[in-house]
Amino acid sequence: MTSRxxxxxxxxxxxxxxxxxxxxxxxxxALAERLRSTGTVAGVRxxxxxxxxxxxxxxxLALAEAGAEVxxxxxxxxxxxxxxxxxAHAGLPVYARExxxxxEDRENALALLDxxxxxxxxxxxxxxxxxxxxxxxxxxxxxxxxxQTTSGVRPLRRxxxxxxxxxxxxxxxxxxxxxxxxxxHGTGQSVVFAVADVADRSLRGAxxxxxxxxxxxxxxxxxxxxxxxxxIVTETDPxxxxxxxxxxxxxxxxxxxxxxxxxxxxxxxxxxxVDVAHLDALPTGAIVAVGGGVAQELALDAARAAGAxxxxxxxxxxxxxxxxxxxxHVLDDGNCLNVSAAEGNPVQIMDLSFGVQLASVEYxxxxxxxxxxxxxxxxxxxxxxxxxxxxxxxxxxxxxxAAQREFLASWxxxxxxxE
Amino acid sequence: MSSFRSFxxxxxxxxxxxSLRLHRERRSALETLSYGGALPPLSPTVRAVxxxxxxxxxxxxxxxxxxxxxxxxxxxxxRVRSEQVLRxxxxxxxxTLAGTTVMVVGDGPLTDALTSxxxxxxxxxxxxxxxxxxxxxxxxxxxxxxxxxxxxxxEVPVHLTLLTGEGHGxxxxxxxxxxxxxxxxxxxxxxxxxxxxSERPFVSRAGSALLVEVPSPLPTxxxxxxxxxRHLLDALIAWRLLDGDDDRFAREVTP
Numbered sequence: 024m025t026s027r028x029x030x031x032x033x034x035x036x037x038x039x040x041x042x043x044x045x046x047x048x049x050x051x052x053a054l055a056e057r058l059r060s061t062g063t064v065a066g067v068r069x070x071x072x073x074x075x076x077x078x079x080x081x082x083x084l085a086l087a088e089a090g091a092e093v094x095x096x097x098x099x100x101x102x103x104x105x106x107x108x109x110x111a112h113a114g115l116p117v118y119a120r121e122x123x124x125x126x127e128d129r130e131n132a133l134a135l136l137d138x139x140x141x142x143x144x145x146x147x148x149x150x151x152x153x154x155x156x157x158x159x160x161x162x163x164x165x166x167x168x169x170x171q172t173t174s175g176v177r178p179l180r181r182x183x184x185x186x187x188x189x190x191x192x193x194x195x196x197x198x199x200x201x202x203x204x205x206x207x208h209g210t211g212q213s214v215v216f217a218v219a220d221v222a223d224r225s226l227r228g229a230x231x232x233x234x235x236x237x238x239x240x241x242x243x244x245x246x247x248x249x250x251x252x253x254x255i256v257t258e259t260d261p262x263x264x265x266x267x268x269x270x271x272x273x274x275x276x277x278x279x280x281x282x283x284x285x286x287x288x289x290x291x292x293x294x295x296x297v298d299v300a301h302l303d304a305l306p307t308g309a310i311v312a313v314g315g316g317v318a319q320e321l322a323l324d325a326a327r328a329a330g331a332x333x334x335x336x337x338x339x340x341x342x343x344x345x346x347x348x349x350x351x352h353v354l355d356d357g358n359c360l361n362v363s364a365a366e367g368n369p370v371q372i373m374d375l376s377f378g379v380q381l382a383s384v385e386y387x388x389x390x391x392x393x394x395x396x397x398x399x400x401x402x403x404x405x406x407x408x409x410x411x412x413x414x415x416x417x418x419x420x421x422x423x424x425a426a427q428r429e430f431l432a433s434w435x436x437x438x439x440x441x442e
Numbered sequence: 443m444s445s446f447r448s449f450x451x452x453x454x455x456x457x458x459x460x461s462l463r464l465h466r467e468r469r470s471a472l473e474t475l476s477y478g479g480a481l482p483p484l485s486p487t488v489r490a491v492x493x494x495x496x497x498x499x500x501x502x503x504x505x506x507x508x509x510x511x512x513x514x515x516x517x518x519x520x521r522v523r524s525e526q527v528l529r530x531x532x533x534x535x536x537x538t539l540a541g542t543t544v545m546v547v548g549d550g551p552l553t554d555a556l557t558s559x560x561x562x563x564x565x566x567x568x569x570x571x572x573x574x575x576x577x578x579x580x581x582x583x584x585x586x587x588x589x590x591x592x593x594x595x596x597e598v599p600v601h602l603t604l605l606t607g608e609g610h611g612x613x614x615x616x617x618x619x620x621x622x623x624x625x626x627x628x629x630x631x632x633x634x635x636x637x638x639x640s641e642r643p644f645v646s647r648a649g650s651a652l653l654v655e656v657p658s659p660l661p662t663x664x665x666x667x668x669x670x671x672r673h674l675l676d677a678l679i680a681w682r683l684l685d686g687d688d689d690r691f692a693r694e695v696t697p
Contacts, residue, residue, distance in 0.1 A: 216533060225522060
């Protein structure tokens with residue numbers, strides 16, 4: 024079996040972590056079992072291009088056990104070598120090494136495409152774009168792809184508008200079972216807890232500034248408050264800012280907020296959100312981090328150009344002396360902290376996202392005549408993912424009565440109200 | 443943050459800021475600041491550092507005053523300990539807290555602090571207590587309350603059980619399902635010797651329960667003290683140095 028991984032002997036540790044994740048992924052297990060029993064993916068070549076950690080590995084293994092011919096790749100910065108070894112040990116071709124640079128990452132993705140996948144399960148749409156650009160003959164035989172991130176769906180829609188997208192892609196990212204939980208609850212918990220752990224800092228009584236009150240930011244604010252922080256939200260969208268105020272958080276400009284910040288967490292996904300002037304206005308001892316995130320969301324390159332100097336480094340904590348003299352602790356060089364310095368989002372939250380991915384694969388393979396373009400996952404499939412998860416959390420969903428359904432279907436119901 | 447992590451006679455001033463301030467007020471010959479109660483003894487290394495740097499001996503003695511009996515120390519302990527426990531559970535399991543049902547066993551300030559944090563981040567809390575007053579308060583706060591005898595019979599799936607050690611005795615692990623964390627001050631309220639290792643570090647199995655190891659609230663081992671342990675150690679020494687002046691103690695430890 025061809026694979027390009029760091030160290031096959033690490034497989035046992037990786038397998039242990041996959042086993043732990045799998046035991047807490049009821050949706051993925053249930054949907055994979057259906058794919059197996061119906062033979063939907065039997066013999067289908069599926070390429071999984073995703074962060075390579077225990078939860079994604081569970082999906083790859085589940086698809087393989089359901090009969091698919093699964094190949095896996097991941098960018099080096101997102102690769103856990105032990106997990107890669109466990110997948111290779113299970114017989115899957117894996118092209119991923121933690122130490123890989125950009126050039127090897129690209130070679131690894133191309134190696135996955137050499138397996139001529141009929142379906143690509145993607146994260147960030149990088150492999151979907153690569154196959155269109157570099158392997159058009161593979162695209163011609165593809166049945167579709169799924170994409171699970173906002174930042175991946177956006178370029179795919181542009182590709183479609185430009186007439187360049189030649190396959191159907193399910194925007195798994197937009198399914199409610201994914202979008203309403205992954206960012207707020209998953210990233211919210213994992214980022215806040217990672218900040219506290221990496222900085223070894225209690226949040227009790229700390230002033231935490233949350234930059235951006237979208238789905239990620241609202242989850243971060245909520246979890247920081249739960250651990251005893253005083254939260255200040257900064258927002259450029261008035262409606263989102265109002266939502267933050269109605270959730271009980273102080274709402275200020277970032278320029279106002281940084282002066283009293285113990286911790287700043289950026290959650291906008293926009294470059295230079297925390298700019299040099301903001302960093303320079305932080306009090307000595309302040310901590311800055313990014314949750315979700317894009318490169319240079321903290322303007323660290325610009326800060327260095329303006330005279331900021333690293334005075335010490337301890338693990339993932341870099342201490343910079345800002346031009347104004349304050350010492351500021353930057354966590355994991357401003358990278359997406361919950362992925363780069365912790366174990367990523369909680370298992371059951373990722374189970375929802377991967378349940379949506381499997382439902383998307385099933386939809387692609389069982390629905391005839393889906394044209395090239397970006398498609399939503401049908402509501403019924405999205406609902407099924409939520410229903411399985413709800414049961415695992417001990418909840419039971421209700422059903423609408425005949426009278427309710429009749430009311431909802433009618434357009435003459437006003438007269439009934441008057442009787 | 444290496445300077446904050448070097449728990450040595452030279453580095454201790456930065457680590458225990460409140461104690462340092464109070465200690466400077468009353469420099470004296472070797473002073474024994476004994477404490478008793480459920481909090482565990484400090485590690486020999488930490489005691490040696492305190493002796494070398496400040497001439498203080500913080501000894502755990504059965505007859506010593508119990509810091510948890512101080513209202514101020516209780517407030518601080520409950521909040522710092524609850525954060526420490528939830529962070530340990532999250533980091534050591536990589537499982538979600540939002541959406542889960544968490545049973546919090548006990549009737550004191552840590553029980554309340556855990557309940558408050560968990561509800562804020564989206565967990566459903568079930569309280570288990572035999573204290574009529576704690577049950578009344580919890581019911582009026584909108585919580586489901588069961589007696590300790592009903593813990594094994596609760597019909598909803600409980601994802602996590604937190605044992606605070608407040609007002610309850612040892613719970614046999616075989617009566618529990620799901621994750622279990624012993625958050626009591628000394629980690630003494632589960633029969634941990636019933637457990638065997640799991641595939642996950644810091645998690646062991648006992649029947650259908652998964653016991654998540656919780657760090658000590660004070661530096662008791664040889665590993666570098668964490669922020670939570672330093673915070674509580676600082677408060678412990680400050681409380682002893684202030685010798686019962688609870689209001690001043692509260693002012694000193696308020697951030």
